[in-house]
Amino acid sequence: MNAKQAAGYRAAEWVKDGMTVGLGTGSTAYYAIEKIGEMVRDGLRIRAIATSNASEELAVKYQIPLIQAGEVDKLDLAIDGADEVDPQMALIKGGGGALLREKLVAINSDRFIVIADQGKMVSSLGRFKLPIELVPFCYEWTLRELKSRYDIPFELRMQGDQLYVTDNGNYIVDAAFGQITDPARLSEELKAMTGVVEHGLFVGIAQTVVIGYEDGRTEIKEAPCSNQ
Numbered sequence: 001m002n003a004k005q006a007a008g009y010r011a012a013e014w015v016k017d018g019m020t021v022g023l024g025t026g027s028t029a030y031y032a033i034e035k036i037g038e039m040v041r042d043g044l045r046i047r048a049i050a051t052s053n054a055s056e057e058l059a060v061k062y063q064i065p066l067i068q069a070g071e072v073d074k075l076d077l078a079i080d081g082a083d084e085v086d087p088q089m090a091l092i093k094g095g096g097g098a099l100l101r102e103k104l105v106a107i108n109s110d111r112f113i114v115i116a117d118q119g120k121m122v123s124s125l126g127r128f129k130l131p132i133e134l135v136p137f138c139y140e141w142t143l144r145e146l147k148s149r150y151d152i153p154f155e156l157r158m159q160g161d162q163l164y165v166t167d168n169g170n171y172i173v174d175a176a177f178g179q180i181t182d183p184a185r186l187s188e189e190l191k192a193m194t195g196v197v198e199h200g201l202f203v204g205i206a207q208t209v210v211i212g213y214e215d216g217r218t219e220i221k222e223a224p225c226s227n228q
Contacts, residue, residue, distance in 0.1 A: 003117035004081075007212030008032035010220075011079045011115045014208075017045050020072050022105035023059055024080025025052040025098040028115045028212075032079045037062025049075065051105050052098040053167050069108075078109035082116050083128045083200070089114070089209055089223055090183045094131030094200030097157070097166050103198060106205050113208045121211060125183055129155070129174035131200040132190060139171050142195030149189075152176050170197050 001009070008031025015021055015036055023033050033055060040046065040063060047067045050056035059066055080102055084092040091114060093099050106112040134142050146154055157164040157172040164172055180186055180201075187201040209221040 001216040003119075003212035003214045004028040004115075005031045005212070006216045006218050007115040007117060007210045008079075009035045010212070010218040011113045011210045012036050012039065014077055014079070014111070014113060015039065015044070015046060019046050019076040020067070021046050021048045022075045022078030022080070022109050023048050023050045023055045023064070024078065024102060024105075024115075025050075025055045026081040026096040028081035028117065029055065029079065030058065032115060033058045033062065033064070037064055040064050047072075049105060051080065051101040052096070055098075075105065075109040077111050077113065078105045079113045079115060080106065082114050082120055082202075084122050084125050085114060085116050085120055085206075085209055086122055086125050086183070089206045089221065090125060090204070091202040091206060092125050092128050092130055092200050093202055094133070094172070095128070097131070097164065097172060099131055099200045100133055100166065100168055100170070100198040103202060103205075106202065111207050112205055113210060114206045115210045115212070117212045117214075124179050124181065125201070126177045126180040129176050130180070131157070132173050132175055133166060133168075133197040133199065134171045134173060135195050135197055136169065136171055138195065142193065143173060145193060145195070146173065146175070150175070150177070152178070168197075
């Protein structure tokens with residue numbers, strides 16, 4: 001069992017009969033979905049919302065019942081990976097391009113569990129480029145405004161020789177901020193910009209982090225105010 005699988009399988013233990021669950025996106029979330037699928041096969045009764053087309057396909061493969069957001073007021077639980085996790089449990093997410101749906105699901109869940117291998121744990125965010133999702137209309141102007149505010153490299157994400165397009169039909173620019181000393185302030189600044197749909201800073205959202213190690217061990221970190 002590798003580190004990602006260990007974290008994903010451990011997080012699946014929080015899923016209980018009758019819950020509504022948010023299914024994350026990415027290589028670590030894959031293992032959580034896989035384990036939840038095994039539990040459903042063994043009789044677990046849940047309903048789920050997937051954060052990407054890829055995760056939706058996985059849920060269908062494992063016969064996890066899917067619902068629409070309008071069918072519930074809130075989710076009991078969401079499980080998702082992260083590209084970086086700092087000691088305050090602030091995150092960078094969006095390497096897989098699903099940051100908008102991931103954040104919507106995370107903030108509308110009673111508990112948001114982050115799963116990560118030990119390599120994703122950092123002393124401060126920013127080594128991983130920060131994904132910023134842009135409206136395609138006049139995206140050049142939004143990118144120009146970003147460059148004028150922050151003197152750092154910005155790179156439009158590509159897929160082959162075409163601009164990468166999210167499941168929501170938007171573009172992503174990856175920003176090389178380097179060390180982010182105040183994630184909360186940067187989060188507010190970016191969110192306030194017209195043309196920016198969402199960004200990959202998740203601050204004050206995660207209640208639980210499950211860290212996986214290559215020897216199969218896991219470690220649990222809880223936010224100070226989370227419900228045990």
